[in-house]
Amino acid sequence: MTTAQDTGTRQRPDAATVRRWLAVVTDPEIPVLSLEDLGVLRDIHWQDDTLMVVISPTYTGCPAMDRMRADIEATLRAKGVEKLHIREQLQPPWTTDWITGKGLAALQAYGIAPPRRSGEVRCPQCGSANTTLISRFGSTACKAMHKCEDCLEPFDHFKCH
Numbered sequence: 001m002t003t004a005q006d007t008g009t010r011q012r013p014d015a016a017t018v019r020r021w022l023a024v025v026t027d028p029e030i031p032v033l034s035l036e037d038l039g040v041l042r043d044i045h046w047q048d049d050t051l052m053v054v055i056s057p058t059y060t061g062c063p064a065m066d067r068m069r070a071d072i073e074a075t076l077r078a079k080g081v082e083k084l085h086i087r088e089q090l091q092p093p094w095t096t097d098w099i100t101g102k103g104l105a106a107l108q109a110y111g112i113a114p115p116r117r118s119g120e121v122r123c124p125q126c127g128s129a130n131t132t133l134i135s136r137f138g139s140t141a142c143k144a145m146h147k148c149e150d151c152l153e154p155f156d157h158f159k160c161h
Contacts, residue, residue, distance in 0.1 A: 013079070015044040018051065021079050028067040029140045032106045035068060039098025042089055050083040051076065056094040058142045096160050112143065113157040121157045123148035131157075 013021070022041060027033045035041040035055065043054035053072055057065050069086045076084055096115040099107075104114040113124045113131075121131045128150040138145040138156040147154045 012046065012049075012051070013081075018044045018053075018076070018081075021075060022053075022072060025068070025071045025075055028064045028071070029142075030107070030110070030112065032110045033099075033103050035072070037100045037103030037106065039094060039096075039100070039103070040068065047085075050085050051081050053084070053086045054089050055086065056089050058094050060090060060093075062141070064140075096158065099158075107158055111155060113146065113155055115158050115160040117160070119160065121146055123151060123153065124155055125153045126151040 019036060019041070022044075023034050023036060025035050027035060027038050027040070030038070038058070040055050040058065041053070042056050043052070045052050053076075055065070055068060055072070065088060069088075072086055073084060099115070107114040108124050111124050113121050116122070120129050121133075122129050123131055123146075126148060128148050130149040131146045132149060133144060134147050134154065135145040137143070142159055143156040144159050145154060146157050
């Protein structure tokens with residue numbers, strides 16, 4: 001669905017359409033999560049004739065932000081968006097509460113223990129809560145490395161914050 005607005009002879013897409021287009025943009029470090037499901041994609045709106053996209057990093061200084069910006073830009077340019085501004089927003093800080101239910105399920109299926117409000121860490125392989133922290137940092141800064149004491153598998157846990 002597009003809305004006719006004063007952009008010359010072109011119609012510009014509404015925010016819902018842009019969100020659908022961006023549904024294919026995934027986190028470069030966790031490719032089973034879209035930026036929307038990760039909760040990084042914060043806002044989409046038009047400011048005059050410029051499409052504004054607001055994103056929040058999972059951690060300040062997240063090295064994946066440049067890639068996320070580039071992927072968002074490439075996707076929108078391919079759809080014909082000419083004027084675009086992608087802004088990083090640090091406040092309020094990103095929280096794991098912003099990960100959608102679909103995103104939590106995708107993490108689990110991918111072998112990464114999703115964050116839980118209870119703080120309990122369950123093995124994504126066998127579901128056991130009998131796990132041990134190996135390292136506060138896993139394959140990326142937003143994950144910690146754990147080991148399941150029942151099935152003995154090591155796994156990443158997406159940290160709560």
